[in-house]
Each structure stands twice: as C-alpha cells, then as structure tokens.
Amino acid sequence: xxxxxxxxxxxxxxxxxxxxxxxxxxxxxxxxxxxxxxxxxxxxxxxxxxxxxxxxxxxxxxxxxxxxxxxxxxxxxxxxxxxxxxxxxxxxxxxxxxxxxxxxxxxxxxxxxxxxxxxxxxxxxxxxxxxxxxxxxxxxxxxxxxxxxxxxxxxxxxxxxxxxxxxxxxxxxxxxxxxxxxxxxxxxxxxxxxxxxxxxxxxxxxxxxxxxxxxxxxxxxxxxxxxxxxxxxxxxxxxxxxxxxxxxxxxxxxxxxxxxxxxxxxxxxxxxxxxxxxxxxxxxxxxxxxxxxxxxxxxxxxxxxxxxxxxxxxxxxxxxxxxxxxxxxxxxxxxxxxxxxxxxxxxxxxxxxxxxxxxxxxxxxxxxxxxxxxxxxxxxxxxxxxxxxxxxxxxxxxxxxxxxxxxxxxxxxxxxxxxxxxxxxxxxxxxxxxxxxxxxxxxxxxxxxxxxxxxxxxxxxxxxxxxxxxxxxxxxxxxxxxxxxxxxxxxxxxxxxxxxxxxxxxxxxxxxxxxxxxxxxxxxxxxxxxxxxxxxxxxxxxxxxxxxxxxxxxxxxxxxxxxxxxxxxxxxxxxxxxxxxxxxxxxxxxxxxxxxxxxxxxxxxxxxxxxxxxxxxxxxxxxxxxxxxxxxxxxxxxxxxxxxxxxxxxxxxxxxxxxxxxxxxxxxxxxxxxxxxxxxxxxxxxxxxxxxxxxxxxxxxxxxxxxxxxxxxxxxxxxxxxxxxxxxxxxxxxxxxxxxxxxxxxxxxxxxxxxxxxxxxxxxxxxxxxxxxxxxxxxxxxxxxxxxxxxxxxxxxxxxxxxxxxxxxxxxxxxxxxxxxxxxxxxxxxxxxxxxxxxxxxxxxxxxxxxxxxxxxxxxxxxxxxxxxxxxxxxxxxxxxxxxxxxxxxxxxxxxxxxxxxxxxxxxxxxxxxxxxxxxxxxxxxxxxxxxxxxxxxxxxxxxxxxxxxxxxxxxxxxxxxxxxxxxxxx
Numbered sequence: 001x002x003x004x005x006x007x008x009x010x011x012x013x014x015x016x017x018x019x020x021x022x023x024x025x026x027x028x029x030x031x032x033x034x035x036x037x038x039x040x041x042x043x044x045x046x047x048x049x050x051x052x053x054x055x056x057x058x059x060x061x062x063x064x065x066x067x068x069x070x071x072x073x074x075x076x077x078x079x080x081x082x083x084x085x086x087x088x089x090x091x092x093x094x095x096x097x098x099x100x101x102x103x104x105x106x107x108x109x110x111x112x113x114x115x116x117x118x119x120x121x122x123x124x125x126x127x128x129x130x131x132x133x134x135x136x137x138x139x140x141x142x143x144x145x146x147x148x149x150x151x152x153x154x155x156x157x158x159x160x161x162x163x164x165x166x167x168x169x170x171x172x173x174x175x176x177x178x179x180x181x182x183x184x185x186x187x188x189x190x191x192x193x194x195x196x197x198x199x200x201x202x203x204x205x206x207x208x209x210x211x212x213x214x215x216x217x218x219x220x221x222x223x224x225x226x227x228x229x230x231x232x233x234x235x236x237x238x239x240x241x242x243x244x245x246x247x248x249x250x251x252x253x254x255x256x257x258x259x260x261x262x263x264x265x266x267x268x269x270x271x272x273x274x275x276x277x278x279x280x281x282x283x284x285x286x287x288x289x290x291x292x293x294x295x296x297x298x299x300x301x302x303x304x305x306x307x308x309x310x311x312x313x314x315x316x317x318x319x320x321x322x323x324x325x326x327x328x329x330x331x332x333x334x335x336x337x338x339x340x341x342x343x344x345x346x347x348x349x350x351x352x353x354x355x356x357x358x359x360x361x362x363x364x365x366x367x368x369x370x371x372x373x374x375x376x377x378x379x380x381x382x383x384x385x386x387x388x389x390x391x392x393x394x395x396x397x398x399x400x401x402x403x404x405x406x407x408x409x410x411x412x413x414x415x416x417x418x419x420x421x422x423x424x425x426x427x428x429x430x431x432x433x434x435x436x437x438x439x440x441x442x443x444x445x446x447x448x449x450x451x452x453x454x455x456x457x458x459x460x461x462x463x464x465x466x467x468x469x470x471x472x473x474x475x476x477x478x479x480x481x482x483x484x485x486x487x488x489x490x491x492x493x494x495x496x497x498x499x500x501x502x503x504x505x506x507x508x509x510x511x512x513x514x515x516x517x518x519x520x521x522x523x524x525x526x527x528x529x530x531x532x533x534x535x536x537x538x539x540x541x542x543x544x545x546x547x548x549x550x551x552x553x554x555x556x557x558x559x560x561x562x563x564x565x566x567x568x569x570x571x572x573x574x575x576x577x578x579x580x581x582x583x584x585x586x587x588x589x590x591x592x593x594x595x596x597x598x599x600x601x602x603x604x605x606x607x608x609x610x611x612x613x614x615x616x617x618x619x620x621x622x623x624x625x626x627x628x629x630x631x632x633x634x635x636x637x638x639x640x641x642x643x644x645x646x647x648x649x650x651x652x653x654x655x656x657x658x659x660x661x662x663x664x665x666x667x668x669x670x671x672x673x674x675x676x677x678x679x680x681x682x683x684x685x686x687x688x689x690x691x692x693x694x695x696x697x698x699x700x701x702x703x704x705x706x707x708x709x710x711x712x713x714x715x716x717x718x719x720x721x722x723x724x725x726x727x728x729x730x731x732x733x734x735x736x737x738x739x740x741x742x743x744x745x746x747x748x749x750x751x752x753x754x755x756x757x758x759x760x761x762x763x764x765x766x767x768x769x770x771x772x773x774x775x776x777x778x779x780x781x782x783x784x785x786x787x788x789x790x791x792x793x794x795x796x797x798x799x800x801x802x803x804x805x806x807x808x809x810x811x812x813x814x815x816x817x818x819x820x821x822x823x824x825x826x827x828x829x830x831x832x833x834x835x836x837x838x839x840x841x842x843x844x845x846x847x848x849x850x851x852x853x854x855x856x857x858x859x860x861x862x863x864x865x866x867x868x869x870x871x872x873x874x875x876x877x878x879x880x881x882x883x884x885x886x887x888x889x890x891x892x893x894x895x896x897x898x899x900x901x902x903x904x905x906x907x908x909x910x911x912x913x914x915x916x917x918x919x920x921x922x923x924x925x926x927x928x929x930x931x932x933x934x935x936x937x938x939x940x941x942x943x944x945x946x947x948x949x950x951x952x953x954x955x956x957x958x959x960x961x962x963x964x965x966x967x968x969x970x971x
Contacts, residue, residue, distance in 0.1 A: 022249040022290040023359040034367045035358040038103055039351065046103070048336050049076030050354045051316065053108055053293070055325045058085035058093060065093065071329055072100045078357055079106035081324065087119050087154055087381055091372040094155040104366035106357070108324075112161040112178055114147045115154065121378060123150065123386045126393050127473050128163055128190070129503050130523040132180035132548030133397040133560075137193040142389055144197025144205075151203050153380050155372040157364035158204040160254055160293070164191040164241035165214035167549060170505045174219040177473030177503050181548025182214075182557050184237055188244035195245055204364055207245050209256030209295060211263065211277060212238025220257040220301035224270060231262040242286060251360065252291035253282060255320060257301025270302050273311065278319035291360050296325035303327055309335040316345070321353040384575045391572050394522075394532040399545035400561040401507070402519040402554075407495065409539025409563050410439070410461070411867045414789035419444045419459040421452070421490065423483045424467035424501075430527040431465050431499070434534035436633070437850060438568060439792040449486055453493065462490055463537065466500040470525040477502035478509055491515035499533050501525035504551035513554050521547065531571060538792070539566030539867060566867035567611070568792075569857055574614040574968060579607075583968035584615045587961050591619040594940075599951035600923055602630035602811070603940040606849035607965055610933045611861075613853060622811050623944060630811065635795050635846045636939040637813045637829050639920030640761075642845040645796070645855055646783045647764050648894035650771050651687070652863075652871050652879055653786060659774055662687075662893065669770050672743075677751050678766070685755075686763040687893040688884055692751040693760045699742050700819050700831040703734075709818065726837045727799075729820045729827045739836050743769060757889045761832070761842040768841030780839045790868055791858065793851040799838040800846045801826040810846065813922050815945035829922055829943060843921075849937040856928045856935045859916075880916045880930075892916055904956070907963055921947070925958045936965055 025031050039047070054077050056068050071077045080097060082090050098105055111117050116124035125143050134140060144162070151159050166187050167179035180190040195205035209220075211234060216225035227234070242253070255278055257270045263281060264274040271277045272294045282288050294315045297303065302311050309331035312323050316336060326332045339345045361367070400408055410416060418441045422428045435441040441463065446452035456462060464487065469475040479487070490496060492515050500506050501522040513519070520543075522533040535541045546560030574581045587605055594600050602620025606613060618630040638645065654660040660669060660683060667679030678693075685691040703715040717724040717733045726734040746762050768779050775782055780798035788796045797803050800810055805826070812825035819831055828834050830843035838844050854865065859880075863871030879893040890899040895916035900908040902919075917927040923942030928935050938961060942952035952958070 018246055018249060018287055018289045020249065021359070022251045023356060023363050025363050031359060031362045034362055035355050038358055039355055042103075042354075044337065044340065045333065046076040047350055047354050048333050048340070050078035050103065050357050051321070051323050051336070052077045052326055052329055052332070053079035053081050053106065053322050053324045054329060055081050055083060055296070056093065057083045058089050060084075068097060069100060072097060072105070075329055075333055076102065077105070077329065078103070078322065079108055081108040081110070082156070083110075083118050085119055087115065087122055087377055088374055090119065091154060091374050091377060095371040098155075098369060098371065103358075104361060104369045106158060106361055106364065106366070107156045108158045108160060109151060109156050110160045111147060111151055111156070112163055115150050115381060122381045123383075125386075125390065126397065126524060126526075126529075127177040128180045129167075129177040129473075129548055130397045130529075131190055131194075131393065132186060133399050133521070133523060133545035134393060135544060135546060136396055137189050139389070139393055139396060140190050140193040141197040141200075143393060144194035145201045146197075146386055146389060148198035148201030148203035150381050151198075152201055153372075153377070156203065157361070157366065158206060158252065159198055160206045160208060161198070162191045162194040162205065162207065163209070164188070164207045164245065165209055165212055166237055166241065167214040168237070169215045169217060170508055170549070171217045172214065173217070174221065174474070175214055175216075176505070179214055182550065183548065184240040186548060186558075188241040191241050192245050192248050195250055196248070199251070202365065204251040204291075204360060206252040206254050206293065207242060207250050208254035209258075210242060210253050210282060211256070211258070211260060211271060213256045213258060214238065216258070220295065221299045224257060224259050224268060224301040224304070227258050227260045227262075229262060234260070234262060239286070242288075246286055246288050250288075250290060251363070252293060253288060254293045254295055254324075255282070256295050257299055268305070270305050272297075272302055272320070273305070273314035273318045275318045283319060291356055292319060292321045294320045294322070294324050297323060298325050298327045308332065312336065313339055316353070321356050384573060384581060387573050388576045390528055391532070391576060394526075394528050395535070395541050395544070397523060397545045398529070398532050398536045398543055399521040399547055399559075400518065400536065400543040400563055401504075401521055401547055401551060401559055402513060402516065403561045403563070404517040407517045408497065408520070408537060408543070409566050409867070410537060411539070411566065412790065413439045413792045413866065414785075416461050417459045418442070418461045418463060419456055421445075421456075421462055421464045422467065423464060423479065423487075426467040426469045426525050428465045428467040428501075428530070431467070431501070431530035431534060434531040434571070435463060435537070437571065438534065438538035438540070440794040449489060452486065453489065456490065456494060460495060461497070462494045463497045463499060464490070466498070466502060466506065467525050468502045468506075470501075477506045479506060484509065488512070488515070497537060499537070501529055501533070504547055504549055504555070507551040507555060510552060513552065519555070521545070521551070535568075535570055536563065538568055539563065540568040540570045541565050567861050567864050568866050569608060569853060570612040571616075572612050572614060574609075577609040577612050577614055578970050579609055579614055579968040580970060583964060586964045587615065588617065588619075590957060590960050590964065591617075594952060594955065594957045595620040597951060597955070598624065598949070599955055599957060600940040600942040601944055603923075603938065604630060604632065604634070604636070604849040605961060606853050606935070606937040608853055608857065608935040609969075611857065613850070616849065622941075628808060632850065633795060633848055634809050634811055635800060635805065635848050636811050636924060636941060637922050638845050638847050638852070638924045638939065639830060639843050639922040641847075641852065641918055641920045641924050641926055642843050643764055643841070644894055644918045644926065645847065645852065646779060646845050647767055647771070647841040648879070649787055649855070649870070650779070650782055651767060651894070652875050654771070654774065655878075656872050656875055660770070666766060670766065670773070672769075673747060673766070676747050678747065683767075684883070684893065686766065687879075688757075688889055688891050689759045689763070690755065690757055690884055690887075690889055691760075691763060692755045693758075693762045694749050694752065695758050695760045695762075697745055697749060697762065698831075699745065699835055703738070703835075704819070710821070711819070726835070727827075728834045729822050729824065731822065732820055734835055742832065742835060757884075757887070757891070764841035765832075771841070778839060779841060780844075783845075787855070787870065788851075791851075791854050791865060793847070793854055796845065796847040796851040796855075798844045798846070799827075811941050812944050813941050814943045814947055829947075849939050852926055852937045852939075853935050856926055856937065860928050860930055860933065860935065880914065882913070903959055903962070907959060907966075910966055919958070923952050927962060932966075932969060934965060936962060
C-alpha cells in the first residue's frame with residue numbers, strides 16, 4: 001500500500017513534463033532507422049557540423065552565398081537561417097545549398113508574423129500584440145497554419161516562433177509588439193494555438209526567448225539584460241507559457257541571452273550558456289525533450305561575454321543542441337573537437353544532440369527532400385485565404401477601450417457633423433476613406449491650435465486618428481507633446497473618438513482620459529486595420545477585442561467593451577462571402593469593352609453579398625473626350641432609380657403610418673383628382689404600372705417654338721426674374737406656375753383604352769403631390785430628413801449644385817441640343833423633372849453606387865440599417881410581392897421584378913423570384929436578391945453625349961455583369 005501511495009505522489013510531477021518525444025513521428029521505427037543510418041556514416045567533423053545553423057542574408061550579395069557554400073562543403077553545417085531577401089531568390093539558394101549538402105539542411109527563419117518579417121513580396125500577418133487582442137484562439141491557430149504553410153512552401157522547416165515572452169514592461173525595446181501581451185494565460189493560449197497551427201502545416205515551432213525576455217528595458221542584441229526577479233516570480237509568470245506549450249509537445253525552444261541571478265548565481269553569466277538554466281531548469285525541471293537552440297550567438301548579450309568559439313563550446317556544454325549564427329564556425333568547430341578529444345564532451349553527449357537534430361529533420365520531412373518549386377511561388381505566398389484571415393483577425397482585434405455614454409457605434413448620423421484630425425507621422429488616408437463610406441467626415445487641418453479649434457467649431461464629433469509608421473514593430477509609438485496638448489484642448493470642447501493605430505502603450509502618456517468619450521485601439525497602421533476600425537466606429541461590425549496589455553492606469557489589461565453591429569455595410573474581398581475574385585474580375589472586361597465600343601463614357605459598379613461590399617470599381621471618364629476619370633464618390637443622375645430611392649421609401653413609410661393604403665383611390669388621397677378619370681384609380685395599380693395611365697407626356701415640347709425648337713420667352717428667362725425662378729439649367733429659368741400646368745396636364749390626360757401593364761412616369765407625379773401635401777414639405781427635403789441623412793447617404797440628393805457639390809464631382813448626362821441647348825451636368829436629365837426645378841417623384845435624384853447600395857441593403861434587411869428600423873419588418877415584403885403575375889405583370893409595388901424579356905431566359909431561370917430591381921434611362925441599375933443576399937449597383941451616363949445611343953441596352957451590359965455576379969457565387 002505504501003508503495004502505491006508513493007507512486008501516486010510522483011505521478012503529478014512526471015505528468016507535468018513532456019510525456020512523448022515532441023520530435024517523434026508516427027512511425028518511430030522508420031525515423032530511428034533513418035537517424036541511425038545517417039549518424040553511423042558521419043565523421044566527427046560531420047557530427048559537430050550538424051550543431052551549427054548559420055545565417056544567410058541574400059541581399060548582401062555573392063560573398064554571403066560563397067561563405068555559406070564553404071561552410072557546407074568544409075564544415076558540414078546542420079542548417080541555415082535566412083534573413084533579408086526575395087522569396088524566389090531564397091528558393092533558388094535553398095535548392096543550391098541542399099544539393100551541396102550530404103545531409104539535408106534544416107532551413108530556419110524568424111517569421112513571427114509571416115515570411116514578410118524577413119522577405120519582400122510576401123504576406124504579413126498582424127503582430128503578436130494584435131493577435132493578443134483577439135478572443136477567438138481558432139483565428140490564432142489559423143494564422144499559425146497559414147504562416148507555416150508559407151514557410152513550408154518556401155522550403156523552410158522551422159520557424160522561430162511563437163514569441164511567448166510576457167511583455168510586462170512597456171519600456172521593453174525589443175519585444176513589445178512581438179509579445180501576445182502581459183496576461184500569462186492569454187500568452188500561453190495564443191502561443192499554443194499558433195504553434196499548433198504551424199505543426200498542422202508541417203513546420204516545427206520554437207518557443208522563445210527562454211526563460212523570458214518580456215520584462216526587460218534593454219535589448220540583448222546590444223547588451224546583456226538583467227532579469228532581477230525571484231525564482232518564484234519567474235516560475236509563476238515567465239515560465240507559465242513554457243509549461244503550457246511543453247505539455248502540448250512544443251518541438252523546440254530558443255534560449256535568450258539574459259542575466260538571471262535567481263537562476264544562475266554567476267554574475268553576468270548569460271542564460272544561453274548556463275547549464276543551470278538549460279539543463280537544470282528547462283530539461284530536468286520542466287521536462288523538455290525537444291530541440292534547444294541558442295539565440296543568435298553574434299548578439300552582444302552573448303558575444304561580449306567571451307570570445308568566438310568559446311561561447312559556442314560553453315553553449316553546447318550548457319545543454320543547447322543547435323548553435324545559431326556563430327561568429328566563427330571554424331573556430332567553434334575546432335573548440336568543440338578539442339573538447340571531444342579531451343573527453344570533455346562525450347560521444348554520448350554529442351550523439352544526444354546530433355540524433356535529436358536528425359530526428360527533427362526527419363519530422364520536417366527531410367528524409368524525402370524535394371527541391372522548392374519556383375512556379376507560382378509568389379501566388380502561393382500571397383493567397384486570398386490570407387487576406388480573408390487578415391480581415392477576420394483585425395475585425396476581432398479592434399478594441400473599444402472606452403465608450404462613455406455608449407457613443408460607439410455612431411448612430412443618429414443626421415445629428416452628427418463629423419471631423420477627422422490626423423496625428424502622427426504616417427498615412428491615415430485609408431482610415432479617412434473608410435470613414436467616408438459611412439458618413440461625411442471632413443479632414444480638418446491647421447498649423448496652430450487656435451486655428452484648428454476655430455476650424456472645428458461647426459463640428460460636434462471629432463475622430464482623431466493616431467498614425468505612426470507600420471514598417472516594423474519597433475517604430476516609435478508615442479504621441480508628441482504637441483499632439484497631447486491639442487488632444488486635451490479639442491476634447492474639452494468636442495466629443496472625441498480617439499483611434500490609435502499603434503501598440504496600446506501609446507495611451508500610457510495620456511495624463512487624463514476624462515474628456516475623451518471613446519478610445520479605439522487599432523494596433524497597427526495597416527490599411528486593413530484602418531478600415532476595420534472605421535467599421536467598428538460606425539457599427540458595420542461589432543467591437544470584440546480586448547487590451548492585451550495595460551494601456552493606462554484607467555485602461556487595464558483585458559479591458560474591452562463589446563459593441564453590437566448595426567447592420568451597416570462592411571467592405572472586404574469576395575472570398576470572404578463565398579464569391580470568386582477571379583470571376584468577378586471579368587466585370588472589368590465587360591465595363592472596359594462597353595467604354596471601348598462607345599456604349600458609355602464611364603461607370604461605377606458595386607457588388608455586395610451578405611452585407612459586405614466585395615467589388616467596387618470605377619471605369620472610364622466623365623466624357624469620351626475629357627480627362628476627368630470616374631471616381632467612386634462621383635455622383636450620377638440616377639434617373640428612374642429615383643422612384644425606388646426617393647418616392648417609394650416615403651410611400652412605404654406612409655403605409656406603416658397608415659397615412660395611405662394600397663387600395664386607396666387617388667380621389668380619396670388627392671381631392672384635386674375627384675371628378676376626373678383618375679379618381680377611382682388605386683395606389684396599388686399605380687405602383688404596379690397597371691392603372692391605365694399614359695406612359696409619358698412630352699411637357700417640354702409644349703414650351704418650345706414650333707419652328708426654331710428653342711424655349712419660348714413666354715415660359716423661360718435666361719436668368720431668374722420675378723416668377724421665372726424655376727431653375728432648369730444654369731441659364732434657363734421657367735415660370736413658377738408652369739409646374740401646376742404639368743400636374744393639370746396629367747390630371748386631364750386620357751387613360752389607355754384598356755387596363756394593362758404599361759410602364760409610366762406619370763403616376764409618380766401624382767404620388768409626389770400626395771406625399772408633399774401629407775407632410776407639408778418637399779420630396780427632396782423629406783428624403784433627406786427621413787432617410788439619406790440617417791443612412792449616411794451623403795452623396796444622395798436632388799439638385800447637387802445647390803448643395804455645394806462641384807461640377808468636377810458630377811458626371812454629365814447629355815449634351816442637350818433639343819431643349820436646354822447645353823451640357824446637362826448637375827441638373828436633372830429628365831425634361832419634365834427639370835421643368836419642376838429638378839425635384840420629381842420619377843426622376844431627379846443624384847447619387848453614387850455606395851449610397852445606393854446602402855438603401856438597397858436596407859431593403860434586404862427588411863427596413864433595418866445603421867441601428868434604425870425604417871419600416872416595419874413586413875413592409876418590404878409587402879412591396880416586393882408580385883400581385884399581378886397571373887396577368888403578366890412582373891412587378892412589385894414600385895419595384896421591378898426579374899423578367900425574361902429584360903434578363904434573357906438563361907438569367908431569368910437562375911435568379912430567385914424574390915429578387916427586385918429597377919433601371920434608369922441614363923444607364924443606371926440597382927438589383928437586390930434576398931435569397932443570395934446580393935446587392936448590385938451599376939451607374940453610367942450612357943446618354944452622354946446623346947440619349948439616342950442605345951448600345952448599352954442592346955449589348956445587355958448591365959445584364960451581362962449580373963450574370964458574372966451569379967457565376968462568381970461558389971457552391
């Protein structure tokens with residue numbers, strides 16, 4: 001019984017160590033057979049050579065290559081570690097070196113955040129500090145897998161990652177962003193996940209820098225840092241992640257150059273050559289059985305201690321297996337050989353490390369070495385899966401550290417006037433551009449504080465972006481004294497959203513957070529981080545991140561305020577929503593061909609799926625002969641899209657408010673129509689274009705001279721005079737009372753001989769009249785008040801020139817030679833709408849593709865967008881119902897529906913019946929598909945210079961793009 005008790009007491013300590021050899025593989029017999037066969041053939045020099053991993057910097061030229069070649073030939077080194085260069089060049093050198101070496105070389109890299117840490121033209125994942133902010137460790141494992149996959153593709157076998165230092169010292173000059181943070185459990189969890197990912201990709205992981213480089217204020221590259229804590233503290237904190245990763249079969253550990261008095265009594269004695277630390281602590285106490293690497297022996301923390309060769313010998317004696325970046329391999333080999341011959345190094349000790357190295361090589365697949373293939377190398381190292389994962393990581397990392405009065409995410413945009421102030425020495429353009437996708441955000445600058453405060457007076461909300469260089473994780477991150485002063489002063493007067501794109505330690509310098517309403521930590525100044533921070537601010541995504549370190553006395557580690565998404569559009573790549581970038585790229589060719597064949601001068605095309613814009617491009621120029629390129633925020637005359645973007649949402653709102661019913665007669669809602677042939681027509685039929693109303697009346701022709709075809713002086717003036725104040729174009733003003741004549745003409749017009757589907761604009765004149773009377777305001781004002789302002793649709797408006805939009809931002813619609821005799825730019829193209837001063841229920845709206853996508857997405861989301869429910873949930877379905885399909889009327893209430901004659905039978909058979917859309921005369925189109933969650937917007941000015949150009953229609957350009965969109969959906 002006593003023997004059993006003793007055994008039970010021993011088991012917990014034994015279980016704490018690695019239970020299995022982390023370097024073993026499934027078939028240990030084959031592995032051992034290969035290892036023994038290689039070892040038996042080796043001379044002493046070859047065995048000792050296996051202990052060395054030498055550095056190669058391809059960018060330094062041929063002498064570097066020749067040096068490594070000599071070490072392979074003459075000293076039989078065990079591995080190489082690559083640094084700066086190009087992946088193609090590294091692949092060729094790897095193949096060259098492997099071909100020279102009798103025993104396959106172990107190729108290593110420091111690729112903590114991916115190959116981009118060392119190589120150009122490769123993918124950079126976020127730094128560990130950013131990963132530390134992510135709660136979902138599956139994303140960290142995926143990052144480790146992708147980094148490992150890239151490394152393996154390039155012929156690398158071991159990545160010296162993850163860094164599992166616990167960065168408890170904000171002044172640490174060398175770790176910082178390379179650490180997952182200061183919470184030991186979080187560091188252990190993240191390190192284990194990252195290592196697991198690399199292991200799954202077939203790459204050996206390496207925990208570093210043992211026993212812990214996180215709480216230092218000096219850089220071991222330059223000197224020997226002192227870790228002056230007790231062994232208890234080191235065991236409880238610094239060693240915590242090592243215990244965790246070792247228990248999960250971590251393959252290797254890298255030992256740092258540190259002075260740790262609690263673990264090594266000899267003063268100033270580097271941990272990298274301390275037997276007490278490496279053999280006593282790492283191997284015996286922690287039970288580590290994997291491969292042990294020194295940190296680079298050319299670092300001052302080691303090289304200053306003793307001479308080249310001597311430091312290598314000391315490191316090996318201490319228990320290291322591989323000696324990394326020796327300052328003098330020949331001398332080190334000599335020292336190790338002499339020690340062996342003197343019996344100071346036994347055959348058993350040498351075999352222990354060399355066979356361990358060979359086992360690691362077998363596990364890395366070197367027993368069946370295959371040269372690196374250079375074909376498609378760049379593409380394989382920069383995949384769309386990488387971009388998707390990068391987006392997901394930043395989306396999960398962005399942290400709201402403070403959110404007074406729940407300012408974030410921003411709602412009630414109609415009440416916000418927002419400014420952006422740039423701090424720091426690096427770019428913030430991606431952030432500003434992303435902010436402006438959601439609302440108008442003005443970039444305000446000034447040379448002096450009082451000038452800046454004056455410029456900010458019209459604004460009630462200020463977003464401050466702190467942007468510092470993202471070139472490396474060691475770049476400065478602090479605010480300047482000037483920036484802090486300006487921040488405090490702005491915060492005293494305005495609501496401030498401080499957004500930092502540096503490590504959280506930048507916030508330590510803030511003496512007070514009192515007047516700063518919200519703080520968002522973006523961690524890095526990458527384009528994706530900037531975009532995702534904007535999405536958090538506006539509620540396109542919720543905030544999910546936590547602070548991995550203490551950022552301020554008021555912002556402790558693990559602080560993170562979750563915010564709810566508001567249903568606003570996100571922006572990303574097609575694969576993130578199950579679409580193909582390659583297929584969508586075919587849209588480019590269709591658009592460019594339409595321009596080349598003079599079907600249109602230019603266009604904007606936007607595609608969104610599952611609430612995310614995945615394709616948004618501009619093509620061509622404003623005119624065929626002009627030089628102004630189409631940009632994403634240029635606005636187009638959207639023509640009949642006005643019906644579903646202006647009039648229809650107001651009718652839907654009125655339906656919710658019971659101010660109108662679909663079976664209401666026109667005579668009941670507009671007394672002016674009583675006693676006319678319109679009085680018994682019902683609203684429902686009007687919206688379905690089934691009321692028997694004439695398709696069109698050429699109102700403008702009645703105001704032209706019959707012979708000259710020029711505007712009659714009876715109706716027009718070239719400048720505003722008296723009641724000639726309806727602005728048709730810049731030099732044409734119409735009589736105010738003629739607007740009544742237009743309505744009277746509609747009121748007195750004949751109905752069609754029989755009731756059938758005939759598309760008509762005239763019904764929307766009637767609806768406009770009713771809407772404006774019901775609300776006591778104009779259609780343009782109502783659209784802005786109830787929808788556009790709160791949607792953040794700041795580029796959606798009637799009469800844009802009157803709203804201060806310059807002509808350079810407005811795409812012209814026609815060179816009119818029949819009515820206005822001018823280039824129509826900034827004024828509505830539709831003649832009747834122009835005669836009404838640019839505001840009509842059927843035409844007159846200007847917008848860009850991004851704004852239209854917001855409105856269409858709001859429809860897809862059953863009237864919900866930006867945290868606001870614009871309609872009751874069933875209202876959109878009610879208006880998107882095909883009531884008279886059995887009569888051949890393929891329309892909803894206001895919305896067009898898929899029709900074989902407009903889509904073609906092939907496309908008609910592919911799209912769901914629930915889809916709804918509308919087109920515009922100027923060459924515009926908006927499509928929404930609730931089942932596939934698709935929004936598609938196409939804007940062009942095919943009517944420029946003449947509306948007689950129907951090539952866009954006859955070619956089916958808009959429908960062809962729709963086909964490509966559905967082709968791009970992956971099953």
